[in-house]
Amino acid sequence: MLNYRTFFIRTNITHFLVFYLKNKDQREDIMSKTNQLKSQDELDAPLPSHKAYIVRNYKTVTREQRERILKETEYNMFSFPADLLYLDYLSDSGTTSMTDLQWAALMLGDESYGRNRGYYVLLEAFRDTFERGEHPLRPLDLIMKGEESTQLLMEELYLKSYEGGFVNGGKYQLMRPNTFICPQGRVAEHLLFSTLAEILHEIDPSKHYAIPNNGHFDTTGANIRAVNIDPINVFDKKVVLEPFRVEDTPNSNPFKGNMDVAQLETIIQERGADSIPLIYLTITNNSVAGQPVSMANIKEVKSIADKYNIPLFFDACRFAENAYFIKQYEDGYGDKSVKSIVQEMFSYADGFTISLKKDGLANMGGALFLRDNGVFVQKYSLNGKNVGIRIKEKQIVTIGNDSYGALSGRDIMALTMGLYEVVKESYLKARIGLTQYFAAELGKRDIPVILPPGGHAVYIDMDRFLEGTDLTTEDFGGVGFTIELLRHYGIRACELGPFAFEWDQRSPEERKGILNFVRFAIPRNAYTKADIDYTVAAITELYKNKHIIPKVRISRGRELSLRHFQSGLEPVYRT
Secondary structure (H helix, E strand, C coil): CCCHHHHHHHHHHHHHHHHHHHCHHHHHHHHHHHHCCCCCCCCCCCCCCCCCCCCCCCCCCCHHHHHHHHHHCCCCHHHCCHHHCCEECCCCCCCCCCCHHHHHHHCCCCCCCCCCHHHHHHHHHHHHHHHHCCCCCCCHHHHHCCCCCHHHHHHHHHCCCECCCCCCECHHHHHCCCEEEECCHHHHHHHHHHHHHHHHHHHCCCCCCEEEECCCCHHHHHHHHCCCCEEEECCCHHHHHCCCCHHHCCCCCCCCCCCCHHHHHHHHHHHCHHHCCCEEEECCEHHHCCECCCHHHHHHHHHHHHHCCCCEEEECCCHHHHHHHHHHHCCCCCCCCHHHHHHHHHHCCCEEEEECCCCCCCCCCEEEEECCCCHHHHHHCCCCCCHHHHHHHHHHHHCCCCCCCCCCHHHHHHHHHHHHHHCCHHHHHHHHHHHHHHHHHHHHCCCCECCCCCCCEEEEEHHHHCCCCCCCHHHCHHHHHHHHHHHHHCEECEEECCCCCCHHHCCHHHHCCCCCEEEEECCCCCCCHHHHHHHHHHHHHHHHCHHHCCEEEEEECCCCCCHHHCCEEEEECCC
């Protein structure tokens, strides 16, 4: 006999089943419509990538105040106080807003003079990033979690030996040093080129040498010239300036940063392979509008280097951005991870310099790497002395002990974590997406921006921007544009053209490798679309009124090396 409770339950179940079966078609129709919704990746808006926890408010500065500051700092962009700007696109070097994990790592910095613990995890981060691809070991996590097992730390971190790659470990880093920590990239360049010049002089003091690059940046070229070696730019100017439809930016990329391999081989044959101590490839190509270099081009350059037994080096400041471009736009790499693409890229290099203030997401740091027993080491280790020993001696006497390289222990920990953060594809998608948005907004307004954009910056072609004015190359109109942009709108940008690259001091042949750009380098994790929109509006207003852009006269320091950092300028306004 059923009791009331049992009867109630059975009745309700029966009613539910009847309702469920009667409404099955309606339910399936609802589910079908739900499945027709766009996914989060298909919306016409990028996925949020981060949120801000610290805000720095800007000061209100009037145009009259900026005019006074400009005059008293000789109109030099590098001398204007950053605290009195609204937006600062002068450089993406060291201007990163670090992640929470980097700040956490920074608090675990060890300031010991010899072999601080950060040194060990940094070397492992280098191995993870440039050599291990999808199989990182991440011993940094031992430090981050406060591992207390002495035995485990000894076995997994402090007493491990490595050889054969870019980062020897244990006794091999003492016997054949090949990893040199520096405060920034140009210091790494100085270590490399100054040591190389000394060795070349010992080999043949009468020979004149040259180093080809798909685009020497300003400090790179200056470091090479300082040791009486010729820096040669090897790119096709027509390719860089070739028109590209703004609407095609999300879907294709012609890799305009590539080295012109035909031109490279011609230079080697004309000058002789023994006059080319190394080939240098910049990824991405900062001097050439920040354009990426394809894996196919890296392989071609490597093949030529092998053919003539010349070491191939990278200027690897923006290696992660370059890898992301390869993943997005090069056939055969769409299904590969950024980590594995980085690993393949560096498998073709014999050494590299890097500013970790870019794709290390750090505010300070750089490094020089040599492949253990690679072509460079074999060619330039003379009289039984490993070339790494020579570099290390110079590092110690000029920079600091090899385990800190003029960095604080806190800097070392922050950049160690930064190497793991920078290869996250969500970060790279947002980073490059913001740059593409900036360029697209300018392109929609017919402002002559280089398209497609690179990863770290937007470049305006000033030759086209200034069409219709009476400004000539020697009037440095790009500098005049940066002065007016700062004066009227509190935005700082950087001329990378005839003024910065010393067009008036160069030979006709050297002038062929100088483009006329103004660069807007975007600090990592710092700016939003609102900042970009303000910048686009300011540039557009100047473009509409470009007749007000002044000629610029160098009032002091025309002959200085890297004069854009230190010379005095004077705008000449037309009445």
